[in-house]
Amino acid sequence: MEIKQFNKDEPARVGLVALYYGEAGTGKTYNALSFPDPMLVLDTEHRCELVLKQIKEEKEVYIATITSMKDITDSINAFYTLTKDLLGKTDFTDTPTIVIDSASIIYQLAQEQYMADTNSQKIYPQFAWGKVYDILDTLVQKIRALGYNLVFTAQMKDEFIEQQKTDRRVVDIYKRIPYWADAIIECTYDKKTNKRKLTVVKNGYSKNQYFEIEPGIDELQKHLPSNDTRPEPPEQNG
Helix, strand or coil: CCCCCCCCCCCCCCCCEEEEEECCCCCHHHHHCCCCCCEEEEECCCCHHHHHCCCCCCCCEEEEECCCHHHHHHHHHHHHHHHHHHCCCCCHHHCCEEEEECHHHHHHHHHHHHHHHHCCCCCCCHHHHHHHHHHHHHHHHHHHHHCCEEEEEECEEEEEECCEEEEEEEECCCCCHHHHCCEEEEEEEECCCCEEEEEEEEECCCCCCCEEECCCHHHHHCCCCCCCCCCCCCCCCC
């Protein structure tokens, strides 16, 4: 347990945390790549280069092919060496970005790391899931402490209740990500108009608000709280 003395004169957190979720092909990675560069993409799906070819803007992007949590740590350390002189700005629009594409797969990688560390075949007993969450929380905390923007993409999965499949699709992420995020954006595809649609679900830590925006970071920025009013995420237990 960490106890921190409050100091109102401390500088506001600069980096922004955002989550884009939706089915395949709805523009999650495309929108994540609209964030400020230089940018490190932790590419677990191994398709980032295909999306980059759709972007007209010239961007400084580094792609790390990720197959383990160690790959993630090593890539962030290398990116920090390249960009440390660019950190400490006053606004997230001037801050380098780390994209985790996707959060659904790093959840799996964290489970694999826990099982390797404990020499076990599954996550058991139930409280052991807290250890898996700790691996991911430590990653998020490190990125935020360094001052980067952090953007997650997340896949969808079928919902099960008491081992019975429902007719709903839900976001495939570890449960604490929504508490870390400053903004959560749902990505969908309208077959009637043949267009992608973005819906802001969470804007800061206010009550969920559902409103549509155009693609890209510039449009999202108009609806985000400023650094001065953006609070820290609530503490999570268990």
